[in-house]
Amino acid sequence: MSSFVIYDLETTGLYPDSDDFIQIAAVRYHDGRVIAEDEFFSFARPRRRISSFIESYTGIGNHHVVGAPSPEEVMCAFSAWVGDSTLIAHNGLRFDSKFLAATSDRCGRATREVSCIDSIHISKMLFGKTRGTGHSLDVVKARLGLAESTLRRHDARGDVDILARAVAAMQQKLQLDTSLTGVPRHPSKLPWVK
Template sequence: MAHFSTTADPQQITTEISSKANTVIVLDFETTGLSPNQGDRAIEIGAVMLKDGIVIDRFQQLMNPGFRVSGFIESYTGISNQMLSGAAPCDEVMDQFADFIADYNLVAHNASFDQRFLDAELKSIGRDYRGEFACSMLIARRLYQDAPNHKLGSLIHYKQIEHDGVFHRALADSEMTADLWLVMLDDLKQDHRIQNPEFTLMQMITKQSKANVNRYLSSYGR
């Protein structure tokens, strides 16, 4: 079953896509491999719904891809074939997740990976979404150029964000990405005096060179 922290219907929460960066869905997939074009499938989806910077809902569910996963994936994710054997099929879970997404913009760490799987899984069931993606990893590369690297775990440590030590499970990773996202929004406020950043600003940060990003942010909105 999917796990929700509230009984709110996402489709009733908003009827149009919010322009605010603090009202988004942060998601993470665990998968059988790197490419849906090579036949890889999703085996778990986790997501956190933020509204005005507050977590108002969560979604987490395992899904059966229809074939056995490799021993490497079992070890890497902690998701065993036994766990997946009793899970609902991908099509059923992704249909529920499409409802959950509703009219929200989307955030993921290394978003190109998660977007590929979201697009492929939803296309297979004739579903779609209206929101756009932003990548927390690419934004962090611009904002935190002194970080040792920009993997999620390294950034959590770099920004001293509390966590329970669990990585490579979808809900845990989406929760940590949401925490990182909110820290980045706060740093834009503290360091660049940008109040309530727009989602489009976060997307534009990724298009700036490392040398130019501070200049861009300093001139933003002026």
């Protein structure tokens, strides 16, 4: 049976080469259910100050990341925690996986390839390739009738909570096996750690 890690990043901007992630949250997902007691969370201290726009969007300010480890240090710890699990992120192909790869390249270590699933692909399998409304996490949550998270939206912990429940609901509705067979995968990379 396959082991998955559902994760989310909050970042200082849209460009992985010049921006950094400032928060990461993840939970393990195994056999069609979330393993809530096995989670990963960290703030990360970016290379530059967090803008007022990002602070208002995410609720994460410079005071949250003072004393936090660097994104590269967090990425090494995350890589060790992930192990050989397949990663799942919403819009991961276009966004999160690129931040993983760019940060991993800055770690000064060899990297390893990891398998990733973009949950937008699962949404498209279930709801079709609709025009107009799209497949944002908020749209998917509404289509599935999921309750709001008790955590803030655009906080990595809140987004992972919603995404994990969405993946479980979509897997059940599509009657996908526990390996999520048939869902496209894409590669990304993480730093090699022992």
